[in-house]
Amino acid sequence: MNAKKLPIKQPFIDGYKHHAMPLSIISLFEESEPWILSNYIQLYTRKYLQDVHWLDFYLLDTVMNRPNNPFVTVQRTDRTVIGPFADPIEVIIRCIEQDKYVPIEGDQYYLPHCNSYMQHHRVSGFLAYGFDREQEIIHIMDYSYTTNNRFESLTLSFAEMRQSFLSEVPGGRAQRIWMLKPVSKPKYVFNLNVVQRLLEDYVTGTNHAELTIQFQDHPLIHTADVVYGIRVYDHLEHYLHLLLEEQAGNNVLPFQVLWEHKKCIGKLLRYLREKEYAAASDHMIEGYSAIEDGAFIIRSTFFKYTKTGDKACLQRILERMRHMAAAETAILSEVLVQIKARCRESAERIGFGNS
Structure with missing residues (x-):
């Protein structure tokens, strides 16, 4: 397969990527709105003024890590597992061919749409949902920090994607990669x-x-x-x-x-x-x-x-x-x-x- 793009929907909650990435998939389901509304009720502050993300929705964990998510199945691994044995580009393409979305943590040093590009190393997430072998690009959802400053569809070259994922960020954890596959017939009852x-x-x-x-x-x-x-x-x-x-x-x-x-x-x-x-x-x-x-x-x-x-x-x-x-x-x-x-x-x- 030379090219494929999975469907994506702009979520109405997109201030933080750990919400925006999974919700851009979950929101494709008509049945998801009551689930979203019944989970995004509570707010909390943590590490007040110590972290810019000190105000957030209170879900105890990210949507991708919640075991009771009725709309997607989730797998997770990290760079140390994939890097030595396989080209990350081929891993991403194989996942997308199997209708799996791929949230990835990479090094912003290699991402042209980030303020850290070629300036300093910093781990950050983005969502891969498509590819084109002829153009050698991966379609992603991320914040366009240097232009529109919003969560939107962007592209990365194979080289940028590969460098970003395989980079060892000094003092940082091993970058993680998720595989999210929509459930064919989700079951959710509003509570x-x-x-x-x-x-x-x-x-x-x-x-x-x-x-x-x-x-x-x-x-x-x-x-x-x-x-x-x-x-x-x-x-x-x-x-x-x-x-x-x-x-x-x-x-x-x-x-x-x-x-x-x-x-x-x-x-x-x-x-x-x-x-x-x-x-x-x-x-x-x-x-x-x-x-x-x-x-x-x-x-x-x-x-x-x-x-x-x-x-x-x-x-x-x-x-x-x-x-x-x-x-x-x-x-x-x-x-x-x-x-x-x-x-x-x-x-x-x-x-x-x-x-």
Whole structure:
């Protein structure tokens, strides 16, 4: 086979690649939207200000590493296994010929679309989903850091791909490679009880995953600096105050994640009403749409601040965020009342009402 491109879909969550890569495959399934919406409810901060990715969706693990993903089967290995025995280009092509997508960790030093190109070595991920032997290119999804600065379709030459994957990044781990194959007939049943638990954790700023036996040894559960749910607004406000005092560097990523979270919750509320899981009123839907819009304005205002240095932008974000947190708590608390009532009704119908 001389050329092949697997189907791909732009995900509505693409701020971080560890979400965007698998979701660009999973989103191909019509049935995936309720699964995405019921998993992307909780937020948390970790390694606050120590890592630019300190605000993220709370899934305990990446989508690619979750054992209960109903849409793709996952295999994983690393450079030390493949490198000595096979040409990575042929491994990638063989996978794609078998309808397997290939998320790869490579060295950005050899990737022309990255800011680190020919500057310094850094491990980063991208998703291979196609090839062309005649043109000697691999089709990938990655951020176009040097041009559009968004997650999109790009190409790498065979030579660039090979160098990037086989490079030994000083002080870094051996680069990993995944093989993701879509399930032919995925089975997923929407679970309102899971939505209730995660939404309640978000509104109350708590996490009850530690009560689940299989997660009790997970390192994230026992990390002291983790903050959950609505309480992440406290870290966002604190970060803005540090910027006002010129004690922190610019980082738009938390505000990108904040906006993506509001988009997810807005979609969830509309889905719950459409499927009659909750009688969300027009007032509630419109109120949350205003929160979505507010998060987008916050993101845009922060971008303006990074260009102009105008601290009035930060003050406007602070004021908007305080109103947004209060409005979000009020709306989601009301939705929770409806969801809990529906869950009780369902339990009573199957005979658990008096247990």
